[in-house]
Amino acid sequence: MPSHISDIINNLPAYVPMRTLTAAYIEALHTLPFVAKRFMTAGGDSTVFELEYGILKLSDLCYPTQRSFDIPRTAEGKIVVRNEPPAYYIIQPRTLVDVSDKDVERAIRIIEKPGFIVTDPEKDNFGYYNNRVFLIDPFAVETAI
Ligand SMILES: Nc1ncnc2c1ncn2[C@@H]1O[C@H](COP(=O)(O)OP(=O)(O)OP(=O)(O)O)[C@@H](O)[C@H]1O
Numbered sequence: 001m002p003s004h005i006s007d008i009i010n011n012l013p014a015y016v017p018m019r020t021l022t023a024a025y026i027e028a029l030h031t032l033p034f035v036a037k038r039f040m041t042a043g044g045d046s047t048v049f050e051l052e053y054g055i056l057k058l059s060d061l062c063y064p065t066q067r068s069f070d071i072p073r074t075a076e077g078k079i080v081v082r083n084e085p086p087a088y089y090i091i092q093p094r095t096l097v098d099v100s101d102k103d104v105e106r107a108i109r110i111i112e113k114p115g116f117i118v119t120d121p122e123k124d125n126f127g128y129y130n131n132r133v134f135l136i137d138p139f140a141v142e143t144a145i
């Protein structure tokens, strides 16, 4: 049953790490029109929710600007609460996960042109969308210096 994201966060099991999602943020999320279906997962960088139309990721890290290999975002923004560091969010389409090893290898080869490095080449950072493989975890590719 869809409900507001803040209700879902308030009912999360205690084991979910809520490092960025302090009470002040949950309050701030009330002002955003995020109709959520469920909590999906809390990874190393993002806390992931399924929305009615897409996947919402929240992080205390700033998401890199959209690149050609990132799955196109339908929204992104920054949540600022007084006296606290900002939180960031992006909304992506839901992808089919379970990308084949061959398709992951090909996607990595395409991404790793000079300037980019795939720092987390795990297959669960990729997904199929519109019959193409996209990076779904923006933090898995960094700018090479
Ligand atoms: N757009 C999407 N469509 C479908 N599933 C998704 C999507 N984005 C994320 N997921 C699921 O949520 C998981 C975690 O997402 P993501 O990798 O972006 O977060 P993370 O914090 O970097 O996690 P980790 O530290 O495990 O890499 C993915 O491995 C995938 O199973």
Ligand SMILES: [Mg+2]
Pocket: 043, 120, 124, 125, 137, 140
């Ligand atoms: Mg990841």
